[in-house]
Amino acid sequence: MFGSLFGGKPKKAQFKLQPRQEVEVEMPVGNGAYEAYFVQVQEVHKKRVVLQIPGSERKPMGARDRDFDVNYPPKEKDVDEVNFPPRDDDFKIEVNISVEFRAMSTAHTQVAKTHSVTNNGLFLITNLPIPKATQLLMEVEIPNGSEINTKGKAISSVEDSSSGRRQYITEVEFDADISDKDRAALIRYAMFFKARQNRAEKRLAEGG
Numbered sequence: 001m002f003g004s005l006f007g008g009k010p011k012k013a014q015f016k017l018q019p020r021q022e023v024e025v026e027m028p029v030g031n032g033a034y035e036a037y038f039v040q041v042q043e044v045h046k047k048r049v050v051l052q053i054p055g056s057e058r059k060p061m062g063a064r065d066r067d068f069d070v071n072y073p074p075k076e077k078d079v080d081e082v083n084f085p086p087r088d089d090d091f092k093i094e095v096n097i098s099v100e101f102r103a104m105s106t107a108h109t110q111v112a113k114t115h116s117v118t119n120n121g122l123f124l125i126t127n128l129p130i131p132k133a134t135q136l137l138m139e140v141e142i143p144n145g146s147e148i149n150t151k152g153k154a155i156s157s158v159e160d161s162s163s164g165r166r167q168y169i170t171e172v173e174f175d176a177d178i179s180d181k182d183r184a185a186l187i188r189y190a191m192f193f194k195a196r197q198n199r200a201e202k203r204l205a206e207g208g
């Protein structure tokens with residue numbers, strides 16, 4: 001934890017599939033639409049997996065297997081930015097990402113989820129407010145991707161009871177030394193997550 005900030009080697013998040021595991025697969029069907037299926041993993045190789053051909057509902061057809069390349073999420077070209085706001089100071093996408101953080105003045109580590117990410121920082125869902133101007137060390141764990149170790153400063157904490165319990169949404173501004181690569185990786189994942197969520201909501205609304 002916080003390895004790269006203190007000279008250690010950061011751990012790498014692992015992407016692992018197991019034979020007989022059930023996974024959800026989204027497949028394009030034209031005109032920007034997607035269909036989702038639950039299929040079973042048949043074989044797992046270093047750079048490819050073999051899945052059963054999807055059928056209706058949750059049951060694969062089982063006629064024969066099909067090879068799929070394993071794509072680690074997501075590259076810049078894989079994300080459609082058309083329906084997202086421009087990346088200016090108002091850019092903001094709601095997404096849940098695990099974050100470990102601590103104030104630089106303490107050794108106590110806490111765990112939170114992001115409420116959203118912006119061009120210049122993120123919003124954390126915390127159980128307690130974080131005092132304004134608190135300097136933070138953060139480890140942002142992008143699912144199936146890299147871990148981003150960075151520093152930031154608390155800007156504000158606003159009480160939020162929308163979940164039914166008392167929480168706070170804390171805005172954190174990144175330090176200027178965050179790399180362009182880390183910033184881009186975080187925004188790409190947020191856009192990937194939101195696009196996938198939008199497709200799922202559209203299928204649900206259409207009764208799919």
